[in-house]
C-alpha cells in the first residue's frame with residue numbers, strides 16, 4: 001500500500017499557505033473594497049432614482065433624462081462588481097484546491113483544469129509582473145492524487161515566479177505523449193547555476209534569502225511525482241535565460257494496470 005504524502009508535505013503546505021496569506025488577503029481586500037464603495041453609490045443612486053420616478057408618476061409625465069443617466073451608472077457599477085466578485089471567487093477557488101486536506105484516493109483528473117485552478121493561486125505570487133502563457137494540449141483524464149499534484153504545480157510556479165527579477169514570462173505547457181502526461185513550466189528567470197544543478201533536490205538547499213525559501217519545495221515535488229505517481233521530474237536551465245521543469249505522470253497509475 002502506497003503512502004500518501006503527509007508529514008513533510010503537509011507542514012510545507014502550511015508554510016506556503018502562511019506566506020501566501022498576506023498576498024491573498026490583499027487580493028481579496030481590493031475587490032471587496034471596490035464592491036463596498038460601489039454599494040454606497042448604488043444605494044444613493046437608487047434613492048435618487050426612486051424619487052425621480054415617483055415625482056414623474058405624480059406629475060403623470062415620462063421619467064426625466066436624469067433617471068436614464070442614473071440607470072446607466074447603475075449598470076456600469078454592476079459590471080464592475082461582477083469583475084470584482086469573479087476575482088474573489090478565482091482566488092478562493094485556487095485556495096480551496098490547494099488547501100483541501102482530504103484526499104487519499106486516486107482520481108481521474110483533468111490536469112488542465114487542475115492547472116487552471118492552481119494558476120489562480122500562483123497568480124497571487126506574480127501578478128502584473130510576470131506574463132503567463134498557457135499552452136494546453138488535449139489531455140486524457142490522468143489517474144492521480146490531484147491535491148498533491150496541485151502542490152507540485154504550485155511549487156514549480158512559485159519557483160518560476162521567484163526566479164524572475166522584475167518582469168518576465170512563465171509558460172505552462174501540457175501534452176499527452178505515449179501513455180504519459182507531460183507538464184512543462186518554463187520561466188525567463190535567472191536560470192540555475194551549473195554548480196547548483198546537482199543540489200536543487202537536496203533538502204534544505206536554497207539560494208533564497210532566509211525567511212523566503214526553506215529549500216523543501218523541490219524535495220516534496222520529487223517525492224510526489226516520483227514516489228507517489230511513478231513519474232519523472234527533469235529540468236533544463238540556461239543561466240541568464242531561464243529554466244524549464246518537466247513533470248511526467250503516467251496516465252494510468254501503475255497500481256491499476258492489469
Ligand SMILES: Nc1ncnc2c1ncn2[C@@H]1O[C@H](COP(=O)(O)OP(=O)(O)OP(=O)(O)O)[C@@H](O)[C@H]1O
Nearest residue numbers: 159160163191200206207213214215216217218243
Ligand atoms: N525555476 C527556477 N529557476 C532558477 N532556480 C530555481 C528554479 N527552481 C528552483 N531553483 C533553485 O533551486 C533551489 C531549491 O528550490 P526549492 O523549491 O526546493 O526551494 P526554495 O524555492 O529555495 O524554497 P521553498 O520552495 O522551500 O520556499 C532554489 O533556491 C533555487 O536556487
Ligand SMILES: [Mg+2]
Nearest residue numbers: 155159217218
Ligand atoms: Mg521553491
